[in-house]
Amino acid sequence: MSFKIALLPGDGIGPEVIAAAVDVLKLAGEKFNVEFELKEYPVGGISYDKHGTPLTDEVLQACYDSDAVLLGAVGGIKWDSLQRDMKPEAALLKLRKSLGLFINIRPAKVYNALLNSSSLKADVLKGTDLLILRELTGDVYFGEPRGIDDEKGFNTMIYTKKEVERIARYAFEVASKRKKKLHSVDKANVLETSQFWRKLVINISKDYPNVSLEHMYVDNAAMQLVRDPRQFDVILTQNMFGDILSDISGMITGSLGMLPSASLGNNYALYEPVHGSAPDIAGENKANPLATISSVGLMFIHSFQMNKAAELIEEAISRTLSAGYRTKDIAQPDNVIVSTTKMKDLVIENFNIIYDEQALGVFTL
Numbered sequence: 001m002s003f004k005i006a007l008l009p010g011d012g013i014g015p016e017v018i019a020a021a022v023d024v025l026k027l028a029g030e031k032f033n034v035e036f037e038l039k040e041y042p043v044g045g046i047s048y049d050k051h052g053t054p055l056t057d058e059v060l061q062a063c064y065d066s067d068a069v070l071l072g073a074v075g076g077i078k079w080d081s082l083q084r085d086m087k088p089e090a091a092l093l094k095l096r097k098s099l100g101l102f103i104n105i106r107p108a109k110v111y112n113a114l115l116n117s118s119s120l121k122a123d124v125l126k127g128t129d130l131l132i133l134r135e136l137t138g139d140v141y142f143g144e145p146r147g148i149d150d151e152k153g154f155n156t157m158i159y160t161k162k163e164v165e166r167i168a169r170y171a172f173e174v175a176s177k178r179k180k181k182l183h184s185v186d187k188a189n190v191l192e193t194s195q196f197w198r199k200l201v202i203n204i205s206k207d208y209p210n211v212s213l214e215h216m217y218v219d220n221a222a223m224q225l226v227r228d229p230r231q232f233d234v235i236l237t238q239n240m241f242g243d244i245l246s247d248i249s250g251m252i253t254g255s256l257g258m259l260p261s262a263s264l265g266n267n268y269a270l271y272e273p274v275h276g277s278a279p280d281i282a283g284e285n286k287a288n289p290l291a292t293i294s295s296v297g298l299m300f301i302h303s304f305q306m307n308k309a310a311e312l313i314e315e316a317i318s319r320t321l322s323a324g325y326r327t328k329d330i331a332q333p334d335n336v337i338v339s340t341t342k343m344k345d346l347v348i349e350n351f352n353i354i355y356d357e358q359a360l361g362v363f364t365l
């Protein structure tokens with residue numbers, strides 16, 4: 001088996017976390033007999049400096065020609081004053097749109113070793129393992145008309161039937177393979193868009209009688225996520241609500257540096273850590289590479305059906321953290337603080353150990 005992956009390291013800490021994740025990717029390829037053809041391309045500020053645009057047609061074509069895209073992060077103060085289309089972040093929007101990525105998946109899982117890194121209480125968090133499925137192409141971010149003048153600012157919140165149905169169906173498929181529990185989050189008490197959303201979700205639910213569906217208003221969902229996150233398994237929600245709820249759920253894991261994400265469409269997939277380019281620590285070998293390494297795990301699950309390899313990555317991360325090793329962003333006073341490359345080496349070491357334990361039957365996933 002062979003897969004083509006476009007690597008887009010980007011700016012700031014992007015190249016550092018991508019380099020770490022690529023080492024893990026290569027190791028998993030060797031162990032599971034999968035060949036990865038990896039090619040690196042510039043995106044974001046680095047692309048602007050070289051080519052005068054944050055995303056060239058050649059790079060976009062390379063993404064079309066690949067089985068998956070792995071992105072680091074883009075952006076930095078140097079490019080902040082550029083006009084909107086030329087900013088590094090514009091590359092992300094163009095990539096998502098061009099590749100037709102309409103589902104954003106953000107898992108929020110708590111590693112026991114990090115229970116005390118969150119601002120939430122450990123006994124509230126313990127055992128949390130939830131997935132937020134955020135619609136990515138519709139809603140108030142893209143609706144027309146929109147505008148601003150001296151008297152008003154306005155946007156249009158709109159969803160089409162096609163947009164709601166395709167993500168709702170996807171959410172029921174995912175829920176049926178997990179705990180068979182789906183929360184659809186909306187604001188149907190106030191917004192017509194949400195009433196439309198809810199009606200279509202209910203219609204689709206008839207095809208999935210084994211999945212229990214619960215509707216929740218977004219304000220309540222925000223409160224419930226903090227009060228008792230364990231009540232959730234899969235959360236399906238509109239673009240803007242997902243934007244906010246996924247950041248709240250981010251705090252469950254304790255750090256931005258821990259959060260992976262996948263953006264999927266019918267034909268393409270892009271994987272990236274949730275964090276940005278962290279210019280404050282770029283080039284210092286301090287960045288936490290675990291979100292990007294976990295994003296490789298999501299790639300294995302959603303693009304390559306390599307679920308076992310993904311589980312091995314998660315277990316390797318878990319053991320590394322349990323042994324007390326941390327990058328600075330997630331460190332507690334009694335931890336051993338390690339660099340980006342050392343953290344990656346430790347994950348690789350544990351990956352190898354778990355792989356061997358598995359072969360000997362000492363450990364089962």
Ligand code: NAD
Nearest residue numbers: 073074075076256257275276277278279280281287288329
């Ligand atoms: P950021 O996520 O880059 O950083 C926020 C804070 O978290 C910083 O203190 C940073 O050091 C820390 N941090 C983030 N990731 C970390 C990691 N892996 N390890 C350790 N610490 C980490 O957000 P920001 O500072 O608001 O934005 C910086 C730049 O990144 C901006 O140009 C912004 O537009 C861009 N950005 C890009 C993306 C993306 O590429 N997807 C997302 C968000 C922000």
